[in-house]
Amino acid sequence: MRRPEVVVGIDVGGTTVKGGIVGVDGSQVVSRSIPSPGEGGPALLDAVRGLVTDFEADARDRGLAPIGAGVIVPGIVDELGGRVLYAANLGWEDLDLAGELESSTGLSVTIGHDVRGASLAERRVGGARGLPDFVLVTLGTGISCAITASGVTRIGASGAAGELGHTTVYPGGEPCSCGKHGCLEVYASAGGIARRYRSAGGELGTDTAVISGRVRTEELATRIWGDATAALALSLATLVLLVDPALVLLGGGLSRAGETLVAPTLDRLAGELRWRTPPPVRVSPLGADAGRIGAAVLAMDALGRTDLVERWPADLAL
Template identity: 50%
Template sequence: MRVLVEVCVDDVAGALAAEVGGADRVELCADLGRGGTTPSAGMVRAVLAAVTRVGVQVMVRPRGGDFAYSRAELDVMLADVAHLRAAAAGARVPVGVVTGVLTTDGSLDVAAMRRLVEAAAPLPVTAHKAVDETPDLERTYDALRDLGVVRVLTSGGAATAAEGATTLARLVERSRAGGPAVLAGGAVRPGTVAALVAGTGVGEVHLRAQAPSDRGDGTLDTDVDVVRALVAAVGRPAPTPRAAPAPDAWAVLAVDAGGTAFKASLVDDRGRVVVRRDARSGDSGEASYRHLADLLLALRREATDRGLVVLGAGVATPGMVDEPAGVVRYASTLRWSDLPLGPRLADELGLPVAVGHDVRSAGLAESLFGAAAGEGDAVLVSIGTGVAASILTGGHAVTGAQTTAGELGHIPVVEDGEPCTCGQRGCLEVYCSGAGLARRYAAAGGLPGLDAAAVVARLDEDPVAAGVWDDAVRALAQGLATVTLLLDPRVVVLTGGFSRAGDRLLEPLRTRLAGLLAWRDAPPVRLSPLGTEAGRIGAAVLGLRAAGRDDVVERWRVADLLG
């Protein structure tokens, strides 16, 4: 008899280790310290994208503790099952649901289980070890059979499978008459599994093959050697030798979307750019989406050719972005309106995808690796064609009720000033932006056809250039004074093409800002060390967070990010 081996895991690395070790299935959970709960949608997609052979059984359990759930909690479980069905639709490996619900008196909640089994169809459902808490396990087994459950994970109602061997043997007899398969779990180890199989006749075993991680922080990782040992102990031939993926065999797709082009990168586990690819935006919203999706699909194929496992994707885009939903509400330059960018890309790529605002994504990178690192209250001001800000307060990004927080360029800084394209007058970006500086220089009689950088280069020799530059610095100082008094940031970071003026911008700006703040010191104003790479770095962080791999980001170093 071939004994199937199932390994309980909580991340992509664990699933891959189980696959390398020769397991047949994984049970994917979160929060294993509390017995396992429902993993994030991003983690599910990442695991399904990473594995090539093992089946994936996903835990559906809204919390730790007992297994008697409220109506609201059951609704959450049903919603999780629906998301799992959608994720499983394009999977290349078998996918199933693991769940269990009891009543307050400890009996099987037949009505709740029926709803879950029906909602999961056609995915198979395994009843998890909650069944061991029922007063009559064999009666519970029969009820699960009638509900259409395909497998029961159980220790025979005892603390360990070895102690429950007698009951397990009786359940195996029931399974031979057409009942659910019996999956024996509970302290199953390589040294004891052979006796368990011989004494009960079980054809499937379940274990949590974890050991302390190399990080030395008390966390656990799935140990491929334990999996291999158990597979060998049940009499299975050793799997074909295959190394567990090294950390740098993982990667994430990152896109910094501009008004006219998409800049995509394949970023490895250390934050290093492996490949860069660009694509133009389209002449319609759908064409722009298609160019982006095709770019990411091609980059993913290139990752596969290089032996890299892609965990997820992050896209930083301009416009009004509903980040939790992954929807671009409006992006004029890309002609997008209410585009479900994240969900559509996730369906095409089969990966978890996160979508963020371009400047907020750059601000995220700056808060982790740049001039605002370690500061919970910071403002990143991006000054290019226009002006926008990323606001971090108390360690949290501020998005606003309409997702438009940070439109610093449209703060009026000159009463009844020059008109802005937005319809207001005297806006900051009329005076202090790449487009504004070039336009005002030309309008004041300067040399024709010069861009902002060329204007800045003439500051020492051209009074017109010096005059419009002084107006720009004054306007920016006024805007930052408002930001300072309203938000009280610990640091203000400047980025974008305008910031390349360096000290020609910083020195007069700091002086003017200090002069506008009568009763408090001005916050430090710094230039971004990440520059134009901040958007790409932020997008990569978003992609890994979507995949549930924040731990990867924590190991990144600036030298690798910018190398």
């Protein structure tokens, strides 16, 4: 009997490396996450290599046949060449990531960009299934977005499209890590919200899950959260006016706030747009799994199994 085929999907981040094995039929096999070594660079490469090798061995132990892997990373990526050109958060520069992983695993490895990878998962499996025009905004430690227009997710002339977090929402506002002032990320990222809450006298160590839970019951949380959703709506209004998406999906850790995030953002967005109806704004159904599912989809596409992905279940969770 032929062993069932599976692919490996890996989402490499600055704090966590998330991975999983998915059957080519969309069956969920196993998922696992490991902390990223703080120093990044070669230590992170070793950690990723170890995770892929473990998944490969695990799949074989289960009587499965691993046939390929997809790996997505933040930064500037040469997808065709399988190289990471520059990933500041990971300490990687001009790294032949596909070559490194292929030589130690024997799997064919495809490399992609993290937010575009998550967006691919949403379009093929998740909340934007079949939509040629939509944007996915990921709200995490930072803020980024993937713009899909006429079925193509924009990469940009220099590979740097989608840096929504560094669009200016308040000229002359608070300083951003990028060197500018008043960037969206300063006000509406998880990192920005937690920092602003603390510096305004909020309890130390409070994360955004707690802050969002205090909206409407605590004045400071309500104000900081209100600033965040107002800033997000300003950036989204510009995005909507420029690219006219059919849907805005919100992903990343902050999207777990659900309606506490969506309702005020949509309300403000409608106010910013006035003469046109805003597109629906929804929370990504794949959430934090979108990255590794997208990485698995990249592997499937590279292996010529695109048609099978259309049958993957919408509630796929790795």
